[in-house]
Amino acid sequence: MSVSILNTALSGLAAFQRSLETTSNNISNVNTEGYSRQRAEYATRPEQFSGGNYIGTGVNVSNIARSYDQFITGQVRSSNSAFGEVDRFHSLSAQIDRLLAEESTSIAPAMKSFFDAVHEVADDPSSIPARQVMLSEAENMAAGFNTMNARFVEIRDQVNFDMGNMLQDLNSYAKEIADLNVKIVADIGRARGEQMPNELLDQRDSLLNKIAGLVDVSVVGQKDGSVNVFIGKGQSLVLGGNAATLELRSSDTDFSHKQIFLDGQNISNQLSGGSLYGSLRFRDEVLDPAQRQLGMLAAGIAVEFNRVHEAGYDLNGVPGTAFFDLDAFNQPDQVPVTANPNNPSGASIGASYQPNNVANLTADDYRLDVTATGYTLTRLSDNQVTSGALGGNPTPTNFGFDLDLSDGALANGDSFLIRPAFEAAAKIKLAITNPEQIAAAQANVTNPGPPPTVSGLPGDNRNALALAQLETAKTLSKGNATFDDGYGQLVSKVGTQTHSAEVSRSAQDTLLKQATASWESVSGVNLDEEAANLIKFQQSYQAAAQAISVTNTLFDSLIGAVR
Amino acid sequence: MRISTSWNHQLGVNAILDQQAKLSETQMKLSTGKKILTPSEDPAAAVRLLDLDQVTKQTQQYQDNIVIARQRLSLEEANIQDVVDTLFRIKELTVQGLNDTNTQPDRAAIAAEIDQLKEHLLGIANTKNANGEYIFAGYATDTQPYAKGPAFDSTVVPGSPVDSYPYFGDNNQRSLQIGPSRFITDGNYGEQVFGASDVLPTDTAPLDPANAQSPKNLFEIVSKLSVSLTDNNPQDISLTELDTALERVVSVQTTIGARINALDGQENTNDGYILDMQSLTSEIGDLDYADAISKFNLQNVSLQAAQQAFTRVQNLSLFNYL
Numbered sequence: 001m002s003v004s005i006l007n008t009a010l011s012g013l014a015a016f017q018r019s020l021e022t023t024s025n026n027i028s029n030v031n032t033e034g035y036s037r038q039r040a041e042y043a044t045r046p047e048q049f050s051g052g053n054y055i056g057t058g059v060n061v062s063n064i065a066r067s068y069d070q071f072i073t074g075q076v077r078s079s080n081s082a083f084g085e086v087d088r089f090h091s092l093s094a095q096i097d098r099l100l101a102e103e104s105t106s107i108a109p110a111m112k113s114f115f116d117a118v119h120e121v122a123d124d125p126s127s128i129p130a131r132q133v134m135l136s137e138a139e140n141m142a143a144g145f146n147t148m149n150a151r152f153v154e155i156r157d158q159v160n161f162d163m164g165n166m167l168q169d170l171n172s173y174a175k176e177i178a179d180l181n182v183k184i185v186a187d188i189g190r191a192r193g194e195q196m197p198n199e200l201l202d203q204r205d206s207l208l209n210k211i212a213g214l215v216d217v218s219v220v221g222q223k224d225g226s227v228n229v230f231i232g233k234g235q236s237l238v239l240g241g242n243a244a245t246l247e248l249r250s251s252d253t254d255f256s257h258k259q260i261f262l263d264g265q266n267i268s269n270q271l272s273g274g275s276l277y278g279s280l281r282f283r284d285e286v287l288d289p290a291q292r293q294l295g296m297l298a299a300g301i302a303v304e305f306n307r308v309h310e311a312g313y314d315l316n317g318v319p320g321t322a323f324f325d326l327d328a329f330n331q332p333d334q335v336p337v338t339a340n341p342n343n344p345s346g347a348s349i350g351a352s353y354q355p356n357n358v359a360n361l362t363a364d365d366y367r368l369d370v371t372a373t374g375y376t377l378t379r380l381s382d383n384q385v386t387s388g389a390l391g392g393n394p395t396p397t398n399f400g401f402d403l404d405l406s407d408g409a410l411a412n413g414d415s416f417l418i419r420p421a422f423e424a425a426a427k428i429k430l431a432i433t434n435p436e437q438i439a440a441a442q443a444n445v446t447n448p449g450p451p452p453t454v455s456g457l458p459g460d461n462r463n464a465l466a467l468a469q470l471e472t473a474k475t476l477s478k479g480n481a482t483f484d485d486g487y488g489q490l491v492s493k494v495g496t497q498t499h500s501a502e503v504s505r506s507a508q509d510t511l512l513k514q515a516t517a518s519w520e521s522v523s524g525v526n527l528d529e530e531a532a533n534l535i536k537f538q539q540s541y542q543a544a545a546q547a548i549s550v551t552n553t554l555f556d557s558l559i560g561a562v563r
Numbered sequence: 564m565r566i567s568t569s570w571n572h573q574l575g576v577n578a579i580l581d582q583q584a585k586l587s588e589t590q591m592k593l594s595t596g597k598k599i600l601t602p603s604e605d606p607a608a609a610v611r612l613l614d615l616d617q618v619t620k621q622t623q624q625y626q627d628n629i630v631i632a633r634q635r636l637s638l639e640e641a642n643i644q645d646v647v648d649t650l651f652r653i654k655e656l657t658v659q660g661l662n663d664t665n666t667q668p669d670r671a672a673i674a675a676e677i678d679q680l681k682e683h684l685l686g687i688a689n690t691k692n693a694n695g696e697y698i699f700a701g702y703a704t705d706t707q708p709y710a711k712g713p714a715f716d717s718t719v720v721p722g723s724p725v726d727s728y729p730y731f732g733d734n735n736q737r738s739l740q741i742g743p744s745r746f747i748t749d750g751n752y753g754e755q756v757f758g759a760s761d762v763l764p765t766d767t768a769p770l771d772p773a774n775a776q777s778p779k780n781l782f783e784i785v786s787k788l789s790v791s792l793t794d795n796n797p798q799d800i801s802l803t804e805l806d807t808a809l810e811r812v813v814s815v816q817t818t819i820g821a822r823i824n825a826l827d828g829q830e831n832t833n834d835g836y837i838l839d840m841q842s843l844t845s846e847i848g849d850l851d852y853a854d855a856i857s858k859f860n861l862q863n864v865s866l867q868a869a870q871q872a873f874t875r876v877q878n879l880s881l882f883n884y885l
Contacts (some may be wrong), residue, residue, distance in 0.1 A: 030568055030569060031569060037567075093603075094601070094603065097601045097602055097603045098601055100602055101600065101601045101602055101609075108613050108616065108617060109616075112616075112617055112620050112621070115621075115624075116620070116624045119624050119627075119628060119740065120627075122739065122740070123627075123628055123631045123739055124631075124694060125737075126694065126695075126696060126704055126705070127694055441702065444702065444733070457701075457702035457703045457704070457733055458696075458702070458703070458704050458705045459696060459700065459701065459702040459703060459704030459705075459733070459737055460702035460733075460735070460737070461737050461738075465738065465740060465746075468740065469740075471621070472621070472743070484613065484614065484617050487613070488610040488613050488614065491602050491606070491609055491610055491613065492602065492606040492607065492609065492610045494602065494603075495601070495602030495603045495604075495605075495606030495609055495610075496603075496606045498601070498602075498603035499603040499604070499606060502603060513577070516570070517564075517570060520566065520567040520569070520570035521564050521565045521566065521567070521570075522565075523567075524565075524566075524567020524568070524569060524570055525567055525568060525569070526565065526566065526567050526568050527568045527880060527881070527882065528568075528880065528881040531880075531881040531882050531885060532881065534885075535885070
């Protein structure tokens with residue numbers, strides 16, 4: 001009889017000790033990220049029929065369960081993804097925004113100083129100092145373009161580096177999840193499916209959350225306790241105990257343009273959510289278009305200025321040469337063309353700016369594909385396609401540049417990337433070194449001939465006036481924008497994108513905070529609550545211990561009675 | 564709703580961080596005086612400010628051009644006035660010389676003075692400005708506009724040979740831009756003021772009769788006058804020729820006055836425009852200090868309140884009472 005009292009009391013003691021251990025565990029882990037508070041759940045032991053009554057036999061700890069809501073955890077994960085994407089997008093866009101706001105690197109004052117210097121030469125065409133000032137202002141303006149482009153390149157390098165790091169992190173998280181999957185399945189098996197390895201489950205949820213911050217995932221739980229993780233549009237990252245590998249590779253035609261490969265498959269345009277996608281979206285929607293817009297402006301200024309300059313006569317009476325240079329290799333009007341290294345033939349094509357068609361220049365890249373019947377030219381921003389026949393030099397296009405397709409070795413399947421705008425801002429340079437070479441005058445026929453003798457007079461400023469007029473002429477965007485408008489377009493586009501990213505970011509931040517608040521409400525540890533629980537279990541333990549000392553007294557009384 | 568300990572702490576910290584961020588932004592605006600720190604705060608206004616800046620600076624460049632144009636026109640005006648005064652003196656001497664009471668030595672003396680005055684006129688025609696440019700040479704500013712050429716054959720021009728003064732300059736005048744579509748010439752080329760010559764710069768003696776009809780420009784007229792006086796045979800027609808030349812010069816003088824007035828008018832218009840643009844720039848881009856300072860104070864108080872609330876709440880724990 002006392003044995004049963006003893007056993008019952010002992011079971012209580014053991015149970016409350018377990019509860020105290022659990023409470024102590026909760027208190028120790030109050031600051032652990034991703035920890036769900038645990039609770040010991042009790043179940044009564046089966047009752048015995050003895051002495052005509054059913055008597056209970058004490059308590060068992062049936063389960064140590066974590067307070068966990070799968071739906072809320074999923075909410076936090078998807079909010080984390082959404083916030084990670086717009087947060088990254090916003091912070092990168094804000095860098096470009098601040099770059100454009102800085103007075104010292106802004107292109108608009110540099111262009112203004114340059115055209116003011118052109119006016120000074122128009123006021124005094126034979127003055128060497130005025131011409132010298134115009135040359136140095138031109139250098140400043142070109143350097144301004146070069147510097148701003150260099151900053152864009154720096155930001156691109158930073159984004160590529162960060163994406164590389166993110167992929168490394170993702171790979172290690174995926175590997176850890178795969179390992180955890182294996183351990184969890186083993187631990188569940190060891191407890192025959194009745195007890196869950198709470199700490200391991202918390203760790204896995206925390207890793208999933210970290211992955212979600214980098215890229216949006218969908219998580220599918222399996223019957224054996226493991227989870228399968230999918231990213232993008234259904235590509236698997238973790239399947240049971242196996243993790244896939246992500247890597248960053250350069251595109252064939254542009255080394256600085258990186259793409260994401262999952263086990264050898266290109267998934268760059270199938271991703272969504274997370275900092276990784278935010279970085280990709282920033283590069284494709286803000287950085288590359290901004291660099292192309294800046295380049296279009298630089299190319300427009302160079303080609304148009306050269307056109308007017310070459311029509312004039314300089315202080316030595318000879319016709320003007322090119323004032324700006326867009327290519328380092330002594331061919332001022334060449335458009336950069338890159339051949340795809342996988343081309344079947346080794347042929348090459350050329351492209352050059354049309355001097356009279358700056359209005360048709362756009363901030364776009366183009367791809368030329370050689371087909372069986374000729375060529376197709378695709379504008380990469382909207383996939384507009386024009387086609388034609390091979391062989392011509394020049395083959396004009398409607399986009400401000402001419403093609404040279406005269407290479408006979410061009411074969412079906414060849415592909416080339418043509419970039420009239422992307423590199424222009426990096427390459428624009430002053431081509432003239434001698435102030436006397438500035439062509440401020442226009443033609444003056446001294447001897448009708450034939451052939452007529454034409455030269456330039458020193459006091460003639462007509463060409464300088466024409467060059468100064470270029471500042472306010474609507475030369476860009478099919479005749480709708482001046483050079484300043486071109487720059488203003490860049491500033492306002494980046495500003496608008498950053499502004500809307502900021503608005504998105506605040507909204508997503510609020511949503512993430514709400515989701516986290518719900519999660520904390522269910523799973524977070526409250527120290528006051530644990531303190532109260534400590535008192536509760538301590539008192540229960542003391543009561544159970546007291547019950548044991550009572551059975552001791554009973555036994556002593558029984559033995560004492562029989563003696 | 565149940566709140567965990569760490570979330571409780573986080574809520575307090577988030578509140579402080581938010582207030583700090585807002586306060587920091589207001590502080591930046593106060594110290595730079597700008598309403599818009601980056602284009603993303605108001606993209607349309609940022610672009611508008613760029614445009615206004617460009618237009619203001621462009622108009623200021625026009626003002627600089629106006630100053631240069633006025634300098635040159637003033638220089639030309641002074642020189643033209645000198646030419647007019649000299650022509651009047653020559654006319655006086657001509658009238659005196661035409662009087663038949665003169666003897667040959669008298670007329671020779673008058674002729675000598677007229678020669679001196681002719682050299683003076685030639686000097687004026689070949690004036691150079693401070694940059695070393697000939698002001699009456701059109702575009703050919705490095706070429707002396709007038710120089711003595713071959714003499715007219717006396718069979719063509721009766722009497723002793725008369726010197727020709729061909730024009731070596733150019734027949735275009737430079738313009739400067741003083742307004743968005745407004746250009747003004749900064750002087751006049753030689754033939755407009757002193758007249759053309761039938762003799763070309765490339766002609767050599769003897770002159771082709773077709774090319775040497777009669778004196779047309781000022782120096783040739785005065786040359787003929789001087790020669791006719793020395794020959795004791797002054798012609799009345801010289802007076803008419805002088806009058807024609809004088810009219811030409813005076814009409815140029817009038818245009819100079821008109822141009823200088825135009826410059827003054829355009830300068831005022833440009834000034835008004837610059838002022839408008841600057842006040843618009845200020846309206847859009849400058850900070851309203853009264854508003855910003857009161858916002859700053861409010862945010863300051865909010866931050867202090869958040870910090871004090873945080874410290875009070877953090878002290879409350881059941882463990883203090885166990």
